[in-house]
Amino acid sequence: MAVKLVRGSDMLRWLRRCGEGRRWVVPAKEDRHWLFAERDGPVVFPPDYRNATVGPKGWLLPRSEPILYYRWTGGRVSVTPAQGWRPQVIYGVRPCDLKAIALLDSIMASEPWPETQYLTRRAHTVLVGMACTAASSCCFCTSMGVHPAESYAADLMIYPLQGEEYGVAAFSEVGREWLAQLEGEEADAAFSPAVPALSLPMPTSLEDLPGWLERRFDDPGWQRLAWRCLSCGLCAYLCPTCYCYGISDVDRGGAGRRVRWWDACTLPDFSRMAGGHDPRPTTTERVRQRIMHKLAYHPARQGEILCTGCGRCIEYCPMGIHLPAALRLLGGDGR
Amino acid sequence: MSWALPAVDALAARLLEDRLVDAVLGWARDPDLPWQRYPHRVDEPSRVGELVWDPFCAPGLAKLVFRMTEGGLKLGVLARGCDALGVWRLIHDRRIARENVYLLGLPCPGMADGVRVWEECPEAFDAAGWEDHGSHWVAVPTGIRLPKERFLLDKCLQCQVRWPRQCDEVLAVQGGSWNPFCEDRYRQVRQLEELPLPQRFDFWRGWFERCLRCFACRQVCPACNCESCSLDQFEPNWLEREVGVATQFIFHFTRALHVAGRCVDCGECQRACPVGFPLGALNRKMMKDMEDLFGVREPFVPQESEPLGEFALDDPDEFR
Numbered sequence: 162m163a164v165k166l167v168r169g170s171d172m173l174r175w176l177r178r179c180g181e182g183r184r185w186v187v188p189a190k191e192d193r194h195w196l197f198a199e200r201d202g203p204v205v206f207p208p209d210y211r212n213a214t215v216g217p218k219g220w221l222l223p224r225s226e227p228i229l230y231y232r233w234t235g236g237r238v239s240v241t242p243a244q245g246w247r248p249q250v251i252y253g254v255r256p257c258d259l260k261a262i263a264l265l266d267s268i269m270a271s272e273p274w275p276e277t278q279y280l281t282r283r284a285h286t287v288l289v290g291m292a293c294t295a296a297s298s299c300c301f302c303t304s305m306g307v308h309p310a311e312s313y314a315a316d317l318m319i320y321p322l323q324g325e326e327y328g329v330a331a332f333s334e335v336g337r338e339w340l341a342q343l344e345g346e347e348a349d350a351a352f353s354p355a356v357p358a359l360s361l362p363m364p365t366s367l368e369d370l371p372g373w374l375e376r377r378f379d380d381p382g383w384q385r386l387a388w389r390c391l392s393c394g395l396c397a398y399l400c401p402t403c404y405c406y407g408i409s410d411v412d413r414g415g416a417g418r419r420v421r422w423w424d425a426c427t428l429p430d431f432s433r434m435a436g437g438h439d440p441r442p443t444t445t446e447r448v449r450q451r452i453m454h455k456l457a458y459h460p461a462r463q464g465e466i467l468c469t470g471c472g473r474c475i476e477y478c479p480m481g482i483h484l485p486a487a488l489r490l491l492g493g494d495g496r
Numbered sequence: 497m498s499w500a501l502p503a504v505d506a507l508a509a510r511l512l513e514d515r516l517v518d519a520v521l522g523w524a525r526d527p528d529l530p531w532q533r534y535p536h537r538v539d540e541p542s543r544v545g546e547l548v549w550d551p552f553c554a555p556g557l558a559k560l561v562f563r564m565t566e567g568g569l570k571l572g573v574l575a576r577g578c579d580a581l582g583v584w585r586l587i588h589d590r591r592i593a594r595e596n597v598y599l600l601g602l603p604c605p606g607m608a609d610g611v612r613v614w615e616e617c618p619e620a621f622d623a624a625g626w627e628d629h630g631s632h633w634v635a636v637p638t639g640i641r642l643p644k645e646r647f648l649l650d651k652c653l654q655c656q657v658r659w660p661r662q663c664d665e666v667l668a669v670q671g672g673s674w675n676p677f678c679e680d681r682y683r684q685v686r687q688l689e690e691l692p693l694p695q696r697f698d699f700w701r702g703w704f705e706r707c708l709r710c711f712a713c714r715q716v717c718p719a720c721n722c723e724s725c726s727l728d729q730f731e732p733n734w735l736e737r738e739v740g741v742a743t744q745f746i747f748h749f750t751r752a753l754h755v756a757g758r759c760v761d762c763g764e765c766q767r768a769c770p771v772g773f774p775l776g777a778l779n780r781k782m783m784k785d786m787e788d789l790f791g792v793r794e795p796f797v798p799q800e801s802e803p804l805g806e807f808a809l810d811d812p813d814e815f816r
Contacts, residue, residue: 194772196706214770215708224708225739298611299529362528389535389560391715395770398710409730409737422737428711430728476611479716479768480555481526481534489528 162352164320164328165345169205172319172327172343176252177202179339180287184249186220188213203252203289211297212471216258216401217251221282222265225422228278228408232416243418246282252289257302257471259290259313261401264465266314268404287335290315293355299472301485304361307469310354320352328352357470361485364492367466374457374491378449382490387448389480394425396482397451399473405431426450452487499605499626503667504549507600508572509541517572517598520544521560523553530621531610535560549574549602550626551633551642552610554649556764558582558718565596573597576604577657578762582718584662584798585760591721601660602667606644606652606675608633613647631676644677651763653677654776657796682784684777704744706771713765713775719755726750748778756782757804761796 167175180202188210189198195213197220227243254262266283269276293309302309312318316336320328328350331340365373377383397403407424411417424431427447433439441447455467468484475483508520524536525548533553538544557579565571573583580599586592605628613620620642623635632641655675660666688696714720714727727735727747735750736743759782765775786795790803 191706192772196771225737227738298531298614359528388537391559391712393712393715393768394710395708395712395768398708399770407737409733411736411738420736420738422739423708425710473770475529477770479712479764481529481532483528485528486526 167345169325175343180250186251188253227418248285250287253291257469260469263314288315290318292320296355296358299475300357301359302470305470371457371461377491383449384445387444390444396474397425402467505544508544511572512541518570520572522547522574531614551608575599580660581760585718588798599663601663608647712768716764716768719758752778
């Protein structure tokens with residue numbers, strides 16, 4: 162692996178210089194919880210940092226954002242598109258989240274309706290990735306074909322080597338521009354990444370998984386898993402690849418804004434239609450939809466699994482519903 | 497004292513055999529994640545061995561009882577103090593019928609944060625059984641001691657309802673009613689009340705900014721049992737879907753006021769919140785007001801008639 166070797170303090174100084182004028186979004190610990198938050202520059206991670214509870218998704222696809230402003234005057238409406246971006250660096254992003262951003266990139270760019278706001282924000286973002294040296298209790302990236310040292314969407318990748326020593330490599334035009342400004346010796350370094358904590362009980366190969374799941378669409382295992390789902394949106398909101406959204410107007414008498422906000426297929430009113438019909442009336446259909454979208458529908462259409470093994474849904478679901486349980490129950494094994 | 501899992505199993509089996517209930521709701525071990533116990537339903541006496549009762553049974557059960565009994569199912573519920581009060585909340589709110597639940601009370605010594613124990617002491621999960629030693633849980637036969645001060649779930653650290661009240665029977669084998677970790681249930685409320693208004697607002701604003709509004713707090717809450725929630729309605733749109741300080745304020749304070757006088761202090765909202773929002777402080781402020789303004793001594797215990805839950809023509813206070 163060809164990298165530039167650098168000491169931690171020099172690396173931070175170099176990054177800060179290259180990212181001048183940009184907003185810095187970095188993992189920050191706020192009483193027990195790691196979140197991606199705006200700070201004035203990059204930081205050295207303490208050893209207990211593995212990944213953030215809330216990943217960097219919201220800095221590219223905000224929890225809610227105006228997409229246009231409108232005003233009615235004399236029976237005519239005037240519309241101004243929203244300008245919701247600032248140049249930013251998102252720093253310390255783990256490979257599972259980098260892979261998720263790569264997936265979002267292709268989804269958001271897809272024709273015929275590319276998401277210009279996401280794409281604009283993305284074009285003004287430099288992603289500095291950080292390879293994993295320690296696994297969190299619930300991560301399972303390799304089961305999903307994701308590697309804990311891979312760069313994916315990153316412009317620059319940092320590999321913690323020994324003590325204060327880091328290796329840095331570039332993976333894009335802007336990454337190479339930045340790296341050219343780093344004084345450091347080029348070397349061939351060996352990096353041994355973390356081994357994910359969990360290895361999923363895969364019933365079949367990743368390639369065959371969509372078909373395997375499609376054949377189990379009516380399996381009673383879905384009900385055995387989903388009866389205890391409480392229909393919140395926690396799994397979808399923490400998921401680095403969930404991107405479904407809704408749109409509504411915040412109207413203040415003749416003027417207002419059209420707003421896009423995160424939605425989730427696990428919420429009870431997500432699929433309710435005008436007239437009251439709901440094609441997914443219970444948690445069984447909703448939990449199935451969420452898992453099938455990630456592991457069957459999207460891979461069948463786009464050739465990519467929409468789960469990167471970050472483990473957040475496993476760690477945080479208050480009722481203990483998770484992917485390993487789904488695969489086991491559908492395999493016909495157990496309770 | 498030991499955690500009497502065999503006794504729990506025997507009781508559950510007896511209820512099923514005697515046809516007192518159609519199913520028993522408790523917890524089961526997660527075969528994939530050693531630290532996890534999830535809510536589990538057993539329908540046959542021969543399967544009661546699937547139930548588990550140890551220091552890792554984190555999820556509350558009350559909200560599940562609501563949906564499970566909708567079709568008239570008669571349900572036995574392994575109920576700690578928090579679960580029992582949650583079920584009584586639903587009974588008093590006329591959401592479940594008293595005769596459809598059989599409450600099997602389990603005095604609770606507090607539950608551990610399983611992920612944390614797994615990270616710091618994975619060998620604890622080799623235990624065959626557990627004993628409660630007050631300040632510690634002790635694994636049998638390995639003798640591994642887990643200090644509660646370090647590993648108790650937040651909701652259990654602040655718990656004031658360890659003893660299962662108003663149950664059909666109580667398996668009085670371990671635990672007790674007193675929680676040494678919660679001597680003053682209003683300590684955090686008082687600390688916040690003493691803050692000058694701008695700082696108090698900043699405190700909550702910080703949390704509003706962090707809240708994802710994923711609705712986990714509402715969905716686990718046994719007091720949030722309305723058929724349709726005003727916060728979900730589009731017409732009228734009481735709560736904008738846009739997430740900002742103002743709408744988050746509306747979300748959290750609407751919920752706090754709607755459960756004021758009805759919250760059973762089970763702490764499930766705080767457990768479910770992925771970002772650690774101190775919802776307990778908000779709800780306990782309401783409880784403190786119930787005590788101070790209405791003289792309710794235990795505002796977390798559901799009653800047949802409650803100060804904010806009834807209308808009286810001879811109410812001494814006018815609407816102003």
